[in-house]
Amino acid sequence: xxxxxxxxxxxxxxxxxxxxxxxxxxxxxxxxxxxxxxxxxxxxxxxxxxxxxxxxxxxxxxxxxxxxxxxxxxxxxxxxxxxxxxxxxxxxxxxxxxxxxxxxxxxxxxxxxxxxxxxxxxxxxxxxxxxxxxxxxxxxxxxxxxxxxxxxxxxxxxxxxxxxxxxxxxxxxxxxxxxxxxx
Numbered sequence: 001x002x003x004x005x006x007x008x009x010x011x012x013x014x015x016x017x018x019x020x021x022x023x024x025x026x027x028x029x030x031x032x033x034x035x036x037x038x039x040x041x042x043x044x045x046x047x048x049x050x051x052x053x054x055x056x057x058x059x060x061x062x063x064x065x066x067x068x069x070x071x072x073x074x075x076x077x078x079x080x081x082x083x084x085x086x087x088x089x090x091x092x093x094x095x096x097x098x099x100x101x102x103x104x105x106x107x108x109x110x111x112x113x114x115x116x117x118x119x120x121x122x123x124x125x126x127x128x129x130x131x132x133x134x135x136x137x138x139x140x141x142x143x144x145x146x147x148x149x150x151x152x153x154x155x156x157x158x159x160x161x162x163x164x165x166x167x168x169x170x171x172x173x174x175x176x177x178x179x180x181x182x183x
Contacts, residue, residue: 003034003177006074011039011094011117012046012059016084019048019056020163021111025077028170032178037073038062041091052082065093070100075177080112080132080162089120099123107156109173111166115139115159128152129159 040046040061048056088094099121115131125143136146151160151168160169
């Protein structure tokens with residue numbers, strides 16, 4: 001499998017994105033040949049966390065959300081972390097960016113609390129997905145079907161529950177995006 005020639009956007013929130021949910025998918029995509037662009041709410045570096053509260057690493061932001069367009073990318077990854085996901089869903093620019101991926105039928109991978117951005121973007125109605133268990137009511141209230149599974153694929157949307165699911169999630173986003181099905 002190769003993602004040579006594909007450009008993937010990975011969102012990161014300042015002081016709140018769960019580090020392994022950011023680094024593992026990013027590294028898997030790069031290893032598969034994709035060009036990854038880290039998109040943040042602020043320029044500079046974004047601090048990640050472990051277990052929502054413990055400081056982790058700092059990562060450079062390649063582009064700020066206000067200057068990017070979904071049309072420039074072949075896919076999108078939205079990591080979790082409850083604080084990071086909450087910051088992302090609070091940004092109108094992020095919500096518009098996410099919505100554009102669905103309108104352009106491009107693949108999207110989302111893990112843990114990341115589906116909050118999908119709920120906010122109003123793109124889960126009629127879709128099957130998973131998330132961290134505390135997000136299931138939000139998904140159901142937005143018209144989605146929540147299932148408790150390691151990884152769920154629905155027309156190019158790949159979702160997983162938590163960091164324990166990262167091996168399956170990373171394998172599936174590379175596999176799905178090698179031969180994408182429109183979202």
